[in-house]
Amino acid sequence: MNDAQMIQTDVSSVLSPEELSEIDAELAHVPYKSGAAIDALKIVQAKRGWISDQSLQAIAKYLDMSAEELEGIATFYNLIYRRPVGKKVILFCDSVSCWICGCDGIKQKITDVLGVDYGETTQDDAYTLIPVPCLGACDRAPVMMVGDDLHTHLDEAKIDALFPDKNKKAGGNS
Amino acid sequence: MEKVLTRNIGADLQPTDLKAYEANGGYQGLRKALAELSPKDCLDVISGANLRGRGGAGFPTGMKWSFVPMGDKCTPGHKYLVCNADEMEPGAFKDRLLMECDPHQLIEGMILSAYTIDADISYIFIRGEYVVAIQRLRDALAECYAAGYLGDNILGSGFSLNMYIHPSAGRYICGEETALINALEGKRANPRAKPPFPQVSGLWGRPTIVNNVETLCNIPHIIDRGADWFKTLGVGEDSGTKMFGVSGRVKNPGCWELPMGTPIRHILEDRAGGMQDGLQLKGFLPGGGSTDFLTPDHLDLAMDYNVIGKAGSRMGTGTMIILDDQTCPVGMVLNLIRFFAHESCGFCTPCRDGLPWTRQVLEDIESGRGRAEDLDTLAYQVSYIGAMGNTHCALAPGAMEPLQSALKYFRDDFDRHISGGSCPYHSHTRQGA
Numbered sequence: 001m002n003d004a005q006m007i008q009t010d011v012s013s014v015l016s017p018e019e020l021s022e023i024d025a026e027l028a029h030v031p032y033k034s035g036a037a038i039d040a041l042k043i044v045q046a047k048r049g050w051i052s053d054q055s056l057q058a059i060a061k062y063l064d065m066s067a068e069e070l071e072g073i074a075t076f077y078n079l080i081y082r083r084p085v086g087k088k089v090i091l092f093c094d095s096v097s098c099w100i101c102g103c104d105g106i107k108q109k110i111t112d113v114l115g116v117d118y119g120e121t122t123q124d125d126a127y128t129l130i131p132v133p134c135l136g137a138c139d140r141a142p143v144m145m146v147g148d149d150l151h152t153h154l155d156e157a158k159i160d161a162l163f164p165d166k167n168k169k170a171g172g173n174s
Numbered sequence: 175m176e177k178v179l180t181r182n183i184g185a186d187l188q189p190t191d192l193k194a195y196e197a198n199g200g201y202q203g204l205r206k207a208l209a210e211l212s213p214k215d216c217l218d219v220i221s222g223a224n225l226r227g228r229g230g231a232g233f234p235t236g237m238k239w240s241f242v243p244m245g246d247k248c249t250p251g252h253k254y255l256v257c258n259a260d261e262m263e264p265g266a267f268k269d270r271l272l273m274e275c276d277p278h279q280l281i282e283g284m285i286l287s288a289y290t291i292d293a294d295i296s297y298i299f300i301r302g303e304y305v306v307a308i309q310r311l312r313d314a315l316a317e318c319y320a321a322g323y324l325g326d327n328i329l330g331s332g333f334s335l336n337m338y339i340h341p342s343a344g345r346y347i348c349g350e351e352t353a354l355i356n357a358l359e360g361k362r363a364n365p366r367a368k369p370p371f372p373q374v375s376g377l378w379g380r381p382t383i384v385n386n387v388e389t390l391c392n393i394p395h396i397i398d399r400g401a402d403w404f405k406t407l408g409v410g411e412d413s414g415t416k417m418f419g420v421s422g423r424v425k426n427p428g429c430w431e432l433p434m435g436t437p438i439r440h441i442l443e444d445r446a447g448g449m450q451d452g453l454q455l456k457g458f459l460p461g462g463g464s465t466d467f468l469t470p471d472h473l474d475l476a477m478d479y480n481v482i483g484k485a486g487s488r489m490g491t492g493t494m495i496i497l498d499d500q501t502c503p504v505g506m507v508l509n510l511i512r513f514f515a516h517e518s519c520g521f522c523t524p525c526r527d528g529l530p531w532t533r534q535v536l537e538d539i540e541s542g543r544g545r546a547e548d549l550d551t552l553a554y555q556v557s558y559i560g561a562m563g564n565t566h567c568a569l570a571p572g573a574m575e576p577l578q579s580a581l582k583y584f585r586d587d588f589d590r591h592i593s594g595g596s597c598p599y600h601s602h603t604r605q606g607a
Binding site: 077099133 | 341360419429
């Protein structure tokens with residue numbers, strides 16, 4: 001989208017009435033509109049999976065912010081996605097306790113099975129693999145989340161069981 | 175030992191609902207405070223109990239609260255009580271348990287804390303990945319509003335409080351309280367300069383208290399049963415109980431409520447079951463990824479803030495990470511420095527540029543490309559980045575703690591990487607591959 005298009009973004013043609021009403025509910029709690037910036041990004045992402053340039057422009061306009069300022073916020077937070085992601089995001093813990101318990105090997109296994117490295121999405125758009133700060137389940141290391149589900153005590157057999165229809169031929173794209 | 179924080183947490187790890195929580199003495203502390211105690215009375219009890227912050231710093235909770243302007247000394251407007259439930263310290267997994275299994279204990283603690291500082295709005299700032307805890311807290315909040323524990327005129331006392339859950343959009347730095355406040359305000363989570371301190375000017379410029387989950391979970395019990403009772407719970411110099419955890423290659427990793435001052439040996443050997451077969455203890459981080467290594471020589475120390483401090487480390491979160499003799503200490507420190515370099519907010523130069531530089535030096539050493547002078551570089555980085563005052567917040571100095579202590583205790587391992595041109599633990603790094 002070029003600058004001229006951005007300026008002309010019509011908020012209501014981009015964001016749905018449902019999204020706007022949820023953002024309005026957040027605006028009721030904050031003393032100025034930009035205070036709801038992260039909430040608004042999360043609301044839109046929950047519906048669409050990620051934050052496109054167009055979504056970002058529309059949210060910024062609705063919150064009386066510059067797109068640049070909102071972009072600075074959106075790119076700061078690791079759970080806001082500025083690129084399309086698969087239907088489920090795999091948040092893979094590579095922090096210290098999981099590392100001690102062998103997570104590097106599990107990561108390699110996932111890459112072999114799904115054909116994707118960090119930041120990549122499987123060709124069928126099912127999964128995006130992303131590293132995440134310590135998931136707070138270190139007593140059950142190695143761990144990861146697939147969508148909303150926490151998977152613990154990971155080993156190669158569990159990876160095979162989780163992704164039964166995948167094989168090494170599946171290619172990744174970024 | 176009497177279970178306090180985990181009294182409602184059973185082996186099945188199911189959440190305690192309002193009915194079960196009340197049946198086990200829940201909300202008695204709140205009823206007592208609203209009926210009999212003024213906010214000043216509550217503050218005196220908490221101060222007298224010598225409760226220290228369980229998030230890592232160990233700052234006395236009563237003193238923290240005492241800086242909040244009260245009554246005529248406070249300009250008209252909101253005051254905020256924020257629960258820091260952004261558990262992201264590498265190796266820390268205690269708050270998850272408290273929130274998933276006994277959400278009402280946290281909520282009661284927050285209501286009492288808000289009453290003490292006269293806050294009318296409270297937030298639970300929780301990391302977005304804690305999906306189960308978020309849902310259980312939402313369910314518990316709904317129960318509280320329905321029962322009159324939250325909202326207007328709580329239990330007919332005239333005190334009103336609203337509570338909101340704010341699932342975070344991520345980043346480790348949000349655990350720093352002023353960064354957390356910026357995140358709550360919808361901004362990038364860069365820490366703020368202090369002063370002003372949040373107690374005076376925090377969320378939206380108003381007086382704000384930010385406390386860790388475990389700290390707040392202690393409040394109902396202290397108010398209900400008194401400061402003297404709380405002080406009897408510790409077996410060392412600190413008061414109360416503590417959630418201690420052990421992770422790494424031990425037989426029975428986990429998290430247990432034990433008296434403050436419990437010897438490290440008891441936690442590691444009796445609770446965690448000691449090392450897995452074939453492994454020896456080489457060292458451990460006593461309280462999460464940003465604390466200094468201790469060694470088997472320290473096993474008989476008490477887990478008290480000052481005792482661990484005098485030994486050259488910090489109690490931090492109380493969740494220990496174990497280094498065994500077949501895991502590379504350089505690799506472990508590299509993993510931690512990689513984490514902190516990635517999680518730097520980028521605001522100040524020593525952190526934003528210094529941590530990646532440190533990471534690069536460690537990567538060289540770990541991969542066998544290290545040179546003898548690299549150890550001088552690491553020592554310089556520790557002294558410069560690790561010095562409070564050179565950085566905007568405590569993230570980078572915290573990152574230097576495992577590195578500086580690894581250089582002290584495991585110097586031979588660094589030397590062997592450099593002289594041998596490879597990692598002597600290489601077989602471990604390939605494990606599972």
